[in-house]
Amino acid sequence: MKTHLIALLYAVFTCSSTDGRQFLGPQNGSQDPVSNDAFNQNKVNVTQDSRHQPEYYGYERPCPNAEDIAPCVCTYDSEDTTMSLNCSAVESEDQLRQIFKSYFPFKNYRSFYIKNNNNIKVLESGVFNGISFERIDITYSNLEVIELHALDCCYETASEINVEVNRITSFPFHELSIFSKLSNFNIGYNSVSIILADAFNGLTALEGLQLYNNQANIVGTFI
């Protein structure tokens, strides 16, 4: 990992004034692992009719009631039997918090998505209320602050945190080392001013680190 990080850092420092995407994980359609197409293709078609038939899949339908979590949308992937939540249409911090107070039959989700959302500026502490994710993907939105413990749902589950292209000035970097499975962290294209290298040093699973386009001072040494 050491070598890998050094290579990435080299890229961070050398390309921060150019287009970081070319060096650090291009996010264009063909390569983006969470492109909408890929996400939508494998999805089971959970219709209104099936909502009231728990035996539909042979066991309790894992998604919460659609109306309880609207405008978030829960999808179930029958191939890898995982669920994901898309909250791109959420209208306020308060609404997001209320949604996670709904009854969730299963608590472990694959992905949480918000994209192209102008309404959520603060990801509030404890907002996910015990629902966990392996991937947190809040991109191309207006997020400014991720509060301490906002991501406490996912210390043991998150392998990927992607908050690329927001207006983040405040991220709880010193909480990062708690994420035991974190392998990809992307906070590129935000407004973070100081990044403490120390925050990443305990992350033994880390493979991809993208900090580009933040005008950030990176303080300390990556080891």
Ligand SMILES: *[C@@H]1O[C@H](CO)[C@@H](O)[C@H](O)[C@H]1NC(C)=O
């Ligand atoms: C998308 O990624 C591929 C592979 O890196 C690259 O060749 C292509 O130019 C990229 N396209 C855009 C629109 O950035």
Ligand SMILES: *[C@@H]1O[C@H](CO)[C@@H](O)[C@H](O)[C@H]1NC(C)=O
């Ligand atoms: C999430 O929902 C929005 C509509 O609110 C849609 O445009 C987008 O494609 C969805 N994204 C994914 C990954 O399903």
Ligand SMILES: *[C@@H]1O[C@H](CO)[C@@H](O)[C@H](O)[C@H]1NC(C)=O
């Ligand atoms: C989803 O359900 C609709 C309406 O029942 C149906 O027309 C469509 O073919 C279904 N799609 C898939 C992928 O099963």
